[in-house]
Amino acid sequence: MTPAWAIRANGKDVTETFRRYLVEIRVRDEAKDEADSLTIVLDNSDAALDQPTQGDELEVLLGYDADLRALGKFVVDSVSYEGPPDRVVISCKSAAFAEPAEGDAQPGNPEGLSLQSWLVRKTRSWEPGTLEVIAKKVAAEHGVELVANAGVLALTLPHIDQTDEADTELLLRILKPRGYIIKVADKKLVLLPISGGENKNAKTGEAMPSVVIRRSEVGTYSGRWAERAVYDKAIAFWHNVGSGQPVYVTAGEGKRVFRFKHPAPDEDSAKKWAKSMVKQSKGEAGHMQLTMPGRVDLQSEQRVTLEGFTYPLSASASKDAVAKQWIIKTVEHALTRSGFTTSVQGEPFIQDP
Numbered sequence: 001m002t003p004a005w006a007i008r009a010n011g012k013d014v015t016e017t018f019r020r021y022l023v024e025i026r027v028r029d030e031a032k033d034e035a036d037s038l039t040i041v042l043d044n045s046d047a048a049l050d051q052p053t054q055g056d057e058l059e060v061l062l063g064y065d066a067d068l069r070a071l072g073k074f075v076v077d078s079v080s081y082e083g084p085p086d087r088v089v090i091s092c093k094s095a096a097f098a099e100p101a102e103g104d105a106q107p108g109n110p111e112g113l114s115l116q117s118w119l120v121r122k123t124r125s126w127e128p129g130t131l132e133v134i135a136k137k138v139a140a141e142h143g144v145e146l147v148a149n150a151g152v153l154a155l156t157l158p159h160i161d162q163t164d165e166a167d168t169e170l171l172l173r174i175l176k177p178r179g180y181i182i183k184v185a186d187k188k189l190v191l192l193p194i195s196g197g198e199n200k201n202a203k204t205g206e207a208m209p210s211v212v213i214r215r216s217e218v219g220t221y222s223g224r225w226a227e228r229a230v231y232d233k234a235i236a237f238w239h240n241v242g243s244g245q246p247v248y249v250t251a252g253e254g255k256r257v258f259r260f261k262h263p264a265p266d267e268d269s270a271k272k273w274a275k276s277m278v279k280q281s282k283g284e285a286g287h288m289q290l291t292m293p294g295r296v297d298l299q300s301e302q303r304v305t306l307e308g309f310t311y312p313l314s315a316s317a318s319k320d321a322v323a324k325q326w327i328i329k330t331v332e333h334a335l336t337r338s339g340f341t342t343s344v345q346g347e348p349f350i351q352d353p
Helices: 015-019 131-142 167-178 267-285
Strands: 003-009 022-030 037-043 057-064 067-082 087-094 121-126 145-147 160-166 180-185 188-193 211-214 220-225 233-240 245-252 257-259 286-293 303-307 326-336 339-348
Touching (some): 003 015, 003 022, 022 057, 037 057, 131 145, 160 167, 167 180, 167 267, 233 267, 257 267, 267 286
Parallel strands (some): 145 188
Antiparallel strands (some): 022 326, 037 087, 057 067, 067 087, 233 245, 286 339
């Protein structure tokens, strides 16, 4: 099989135009609340190529021979020049667009789509209700589709003040203590669990197949398990208005205890905070990293079973595996003149305590 690629700029196929100049394509797929990114490096020795400019939309496809997979749409964030050798570096972020304002259209971006709307700080108040009200309004204001399960949308919230705060900061402030984060990509606002486990595509909400990766398929690998970083138990609390007393709730069992310093708004939230802390702590204590020949089927938030590795990646003769499955947190595809590789980083898949 021969590594292959294609690039579309503002909907037009520019693969052949770029072919003789291409040095590197690097696509990074993030599970956390960070934008996916695309970096394209081009040979600029003869300065003959008409490069994309800031605001252009690029779509990249990678794979082998004629079997290519689209890895998302990105917007050119910056174009830089370096040398020797003379090169152009095109840096792009995932296409998280706002609806165009009148007169905002720019060359190469005729619809006036903007990456800046998510940076705007706002001051306003939100009445008590469900997360669905806030999430839907934020998604509508930025012109993106909301992707979330019914459970997270049904979370009840007290009165919330948004003071000089970007919408992403507001949502993260609400969601992180409850075990969720946000991701903005491909014109979607996605709400997903911090520790993963749903095995769903963060951009579409669609189910993904679990995969098995064997030692023979991997070039380099590393794994660690920091037992000292794990909380066995978490204690949260809320104030009972009727009795005027704090009420404590506990998740997990063991001697290493995390105690929340601030009260949750209600009993249900306190339970979610405690469970989320134990799960998040165990997930962050383990780490795996693999590099292998290009695999465009691997995606962030996907569950992976590792076979044939040493502890803690797989079970050994003396120890059980830290995780029966791992959750991919970052995937980076790199296609260069030397070949095509995929690197993944992940955390253990931890069941709810």
